[in-house]
Amino acid sequence: MSNRRTFIKQSFLGGVSLLGAATLNPFSAAILKKNHTKITILHTNDVHSHIESFPSNDPKYPNMGGAAKRAALIDKIRTKEKNVLLLDAGDIFQGTPYFNMYGGELEFKLMSLMRYDAATIGNHDFDNGIEGLNNMLPHANFPFLNVNYDFTNTILNGKIAPYKVFEKDKVKIGVFGVGVELAGLVDKKMYAETQYNNPIIAANNTAEHLKYNEKCHLIICLSHLGYDYKSNKVSDNVLAKETKNIDLIIGGHTHTFLEKPASIKNKDNKITLINQVGWAGLYLGRIDFYINPLDKAFTSINDKIGVI
């Protein structure tokens, strides 16, 4: 149980000043729950072809991870929660011989079985070239989302959607994806004529569209930019600070284990959450939102988490 205590303690490190305020009285909690729709966001990133659990003699992660266990966990959550959205932030490919032998087929089939709703594209998803990715797409029954790669002059043209809007109990959730700069990271032969565009501009435009045109209550960005850098390279932290209207960034690329979502003040001085759950399918991320879609005063979920 010591793990649990540590976790709770750390969870509130950023909000110490609020701790003295009050504990929620059960009666208020009940009313809140009654008026709101609960949306359960589950997510992974950088699974890197880790189909099987780590072996029992692994020095770092003995018996951890494994797609069949993750599938069971997700199933269990689905039996309890009505409105689940299951998302992945890229680098599904590369890391075990499963990818070398089968090119990602099993990864996509398992994600389809688990009923992933959407994923974005990581740099390693180009490791068998853009054709390697294209050839695997028929095995995925979920969309790949990206707004800052231009695939016009590639075989992926028309196959990657910028965003998707999901509706759960009248709550509209807009999900889009951004990808890391490929030059220098991936061989040009592999990504071919894929053009990289500024992810901040693309994310801002998309989030604004999702909010005002698509009338989304919750806006989620799947990002393979990486959590944070010492240099001024664009990261999820930079993205959060430089954009408006994004409620949650689900990150990847840097294999960062966050104990709890980071809260960043965005360009509107509202809070954007960032979460990332390491790599290799060791963890399943979960964030539950409670949203009242009929609340007229509702403009953005950010309004409501601004005090964290």
Next chain:
Amino acid sequence: MQFFFTTYQFSAIKKVVATVFISLFLACQPAVYEKTQDSSINIIETTTEHQQATDLITPYKDSLEKEMNEVLVISAEEFPKEKGKPETKLGNLVADLSIEIAQKTYNSNIDFCLLNFGGLRTSLPKGEITRGKIFELMPFENELVVVTISKEQFEHLIGYLYTVGGQPISKGITLVNYIEKKSDLIDAKFLIKEDKYRTEKEFKILTSDYLAKGGDNMTFFLNPINYEKVGIKLRDAIIQYCVEQHAQGNKLNGKIEGRIVYE
């Protein structure tokens, strides 16, 4: 204007996880929180393997195991992963075969191959060498590249090899340490036996893309005159070499031949 969110992270093994419940009433009320009833979910106890997922994986796993158990070549001796030696049989084997395979497709002459001991992750046993063993030896996806460097960068490379006490190099360069006394200063470094390294102005060195990007402190590879991909991963080069040797009826043989010598 009410909102609250909860966060969880599930570890697939450790007891995880606290379910933390935060609720916020903006403006009108102070922030409040509570722990939910279901505050700890231990995955290893609460989840079994998903049957359909397991059924989906099984044929791939079986086929993969068969593939990984395939014997590529027989080794006449063990190639141990050794630390603290300037030259090892394993390092020589991989550096030599890298040149041999790379020169099949790379048109120009490569001076030598430089790799790193840290990148060779396991020993090769005497006897049957399986594909899986080569994946253990080289789990990374590193590619072979040819880096053309200047004489100045080359001197840094030799100085680096002296300082770190050796790294895997292919045949074609021989380094012997010597101590030069100049008045009060003692200058210890490598003497290169082959004349061409004193006369040439540029050097083509085969290495991995990881090292060429300055990995393992090989900073002399940064800002090269030229950088070319050979078009094959190091692991695939090893596999190709093993298969070719086996087809020719050869076993793997090791050699230590004084490529890097500290006298």
